[in-house]
Amino acid sequence: MANNEQHAASYYAASARLSVQYPSLEGDEVADVCVVGGGLTGVNTALELAERGLSVVLLEGRRIGWGASGRNGGQLIRGIGHDVSGFSRYVGEDGIKLIKQAGVDSVALVANRIAKYEINCDLRWGFCELANTPAQYEAFRSELDELSSLNYPHQTYLVDASRIREVVASDLYAGGMVDMGSGHLHPLDLVQGEAKAANKLGVSIYERSPVVSIEHGSTVSVRTARGSVRARYLVLGCNAHLDDLEPKLTGKVLPAGSYVIATEPLPQAVAERLIPKNMALCDQKVGLDYYRLTADRRLLFGGACHYSGRDPKDIGAYMRPKMLKVFPELARFSIDYEWGGTIGITANRFPQVGLLEKHPNVFYAQGYSGHGLNVTHWTAKLLAEVISRESRRGFDVFRSIPHLTFPGGKALRSPLLALGMLWYKLRETIG
Numbered sequence: 318m319a320n321n322e323q324h325a326a327s328y329y330a331a332s333a334r335l336s337v338q339y340p341s342l343e344g345d346e347v348a349d350v351c352v353v354g355g356g357l358t359g360v361n362t363a364l365e366l367a368e369r370g371l372s373v374v375l376l377e378g379r380r381i382g383w384g385a386s387g388r389n390g391g392q393l394i395r396g397i398g399h400d401v402s403g404f405s406r407y408v409g410e411d412g413i414k415l416i417k418q419a420g421v422d423s424v425a426l427v428a429n430r431i432a433k434y435e436i437n438c439d440l441r442w443g444f445c446e447l448a449n450t451p452a453q454y455e456a457f458r459s460e461l462d463e464l465s466s467l468n469y470p471h472q473t474y475l476v477d478a479s480r481i482r483e484v485v486a487s488d489l490y491a492g493g494m495v496d497m498g499s500g501h502l503h504p505l506d507l508v509q510g511e512a513k514a515a516n517k518l519g520v521s522i523y524e525r526s527p528v529v530s531i532e533h534g535s536t537v538s539v540r541t542a543r544g545s546v547r548a549r550y551l552v553l554g555c556n557a558h559l560d561d562l563e564p565k566l567t568g569k570v571l572p573a574g575s576y577v578i579a580t581e582p583l584p585q586a587v588a589e590r591l592i593p594k595n596m597a598l599c600d601q602k603v604g605l606d607y608y609r610l611t612a613d614r615r616l617l618f619g620g621a622c623h624y625s626g627r628d629p630k631d632i633g634a635y636m637r638p639k640m641l642k643v644f645p646e647l648a649r650f651s652i653d654y655e656w657g658g659t660i661g662i663t664a665n666r667f668p669q670v671g672l673l674e675k676h677p678n679v680f681y682a683q684g685y686s687g688h689g690l691n692v693t694h695w696t697a698k699l700l701a702e703v704i705s706r707e708s709r710r711g712f713d714v715f716r717s718i719p720h721l722t723f724p725g726g727k728a729l730r731s732p733l734l735a736l737g738m739l740w741y742k743l744r745e746t747i748g
Contacts, residue, residue: 322379322525325388327656328579328615329505334437337513339381342523342544348374350704351539351548353528353562355379356386357504357693358554358682360512361430365701367518374546375520376539378527381512384558385689387505388658390577390607390619392597393427393690394444394499396420398667404718412714419711421467423695424499427507430694436510439612443596444499445476445484447492453601454478454492461494471498485598486591487643493598501597501609504690528562533676550704553681554697556689557661563681568722569669570661570684574628577619578636579611579654580647588614591644606639616640616647628657662686663720670696670715680704684720 324330350366352359355377363373377383397420405413431440448454457475464473476484477492484493516522523541532538537551553563557572583591592598592610599607608618618640629635633655641648663669663684673679680703682696696715703712 322383324380324383324505325656325658326654327388327505327577328611328617328654329387329391329503331654332503332611332613333505333509335506335509335513337381337509339377339512339516339522339524342376342526342541342546344544346374346521346544346546348372348521348546348548350374350550350552351376351537351546352552352554353539354554354556354558355381355512355522355524356384356554356556357382357508357511357689358386358556358697359552360386360508360515361694361697362552362554362682362700363520363522364430364511364515364518365697366704367515367520369701369705369707371705373515373520374548375515375522376526376528376541376546377522377524378558380524381522382505382508384556385575385658385660386508386693388577388656389504389575389660389689390597390617391501391504391609391690392444392499392599392607393424393440393502394597394599394688395424395496395691396688397423397692397695398665398686398688401667404667407717407719408714412717415711415714417463417467419695420691421469421498423691426694426698427691430511431502431507434510434514436507436514438506438510439503440500441502441595442497442500443594444496444501445493445596445598446496447485447490447598447600448494449489449491449601451491457492457494469498471496473497482593484592484594484596485643486593489643490600495596499597502690503612507690531562533679535678537676537678549678551679552700552704553679554683556683556685557659559683563673565673566669566681566683569720570663571723572659573662574657575619575660575687576629576632576636576657577617577655578633578640578652579618580616580650581653583610583614583616583650585614587646588616591616591647606643608640608643615653616644616650618643632657660685660687660689664723665718665720667718667720668692668696668715669720670699670712672716
């Protein structure tokens with residue numbers, strides 16, 4: 318993973334449509350809200366607040382979309398997290414219904430934002446969730462029933478093992494569940510397009526302006542190396558890159574490495590044979606594989622989430638065998654791009670939304686555990702609603718979910734989780 322101010326050398330950075338660069342903060346600013354973090358969380362919170370008439374300053378330490386927001390697999394998939402039914406004792410059945418509905422509405426929110434601001438980000442509808450075992454395939458029937466109970470408006474259907482090649486040219490899977498209300502897109506184009514829209518609405522955006530200190534009080538003072546922002550409210554949207562800015566939040570998110578490769582452009586006949594309906598695809602393994610075609614017919618293949626804190630020395634060499642296991646015929650095609658990034662994992666795989674206990678004018682959202690494309694947009698909406706005093710309902714429900722701090726501190730929490738995940742992978746192999 319690149320550790321500098323420039324975007325990772327990814328397919329997204331090479332093909333991004335916007336080349337807008339924002340200035341660094343020089344001097345002092347005053348606003349209703351200061352947002353720290355120029356990823357999907359921060360940008361969309363700023364945009365939502367600006368749409369409600371509040372003045373906003375957004376500070377990004379590197380570039381807009383520098384982290385996972387601009388490096389991820391580009392899969393726009395319904396859902397907030399893993400199974401949420403166990404949270405009913407904290408939020409009640411009505412709260413569970415709200416969370417499940419949010420998993421659907423959050424995708425619609427992204428689609429509406431793309432349409433409203435005319436963001437060209439290669440949005441394509443269609444997703445297939447792949448079963449690695451017959452038991453996983455049978456579980457899709459319950460998932461279909463749940464979507465029916467939510468009056469899900471999009472086409473969904475099962476594809477058994479005998480028909481799986483209708484969506485993917487591989488014999489690895491026991492079947493799949495197609496969802497035409499999910500899809501895929503170019504994430505860096507999305508977040509940069511949203512930043513452009515926020516800027517047009519009056520949001521002051523500063524890149525290369527890492528925050529060095531925060532002074533709390535009824536007015537928050539946020540300082541960078543060459544300037545400061547005084548604001549009534551502060552939003553922390555740094556996710557896995559919060560570092561030591563707010564230690565109580567940092568300990569609740571585990572930075573985990575995720576890796577992606579992109580082939581050279583494939584002949585049209587090959588691309589259409591591999592993924593006939595141009596869907597996004599994702600399997601059910603603990604160290605899951607996800608893949609799709611890009612707009613210029615590259616096979617983009619990602620996964621292999623690392624909890625150890627150590628990146629592979631050669632991402633291409635590490636990821637290519639995983640891709641060839643699914644698509645052996647891609648052995649004759651080269652890998653043009655390989656990159657990694659850091660995502661924020663929570664202990665319960667549910668996003669964290671709330672405010673600091675001792676500082677009730679400091680809000681945060683983080684820990685999307687691989688569901689960031691849609692969930693960031695939803696948490697941004699919740700934050701804007703509560704800050705603008707429009708509504709507290711969704712914010713209070715999400716805030717009511719308790720979150721554990723990872724044990725072991727900064728030095729040990731990654732190795733401890735890596736050991737735990739190894740156990741689950743061994744169980745998966747044995748099973």
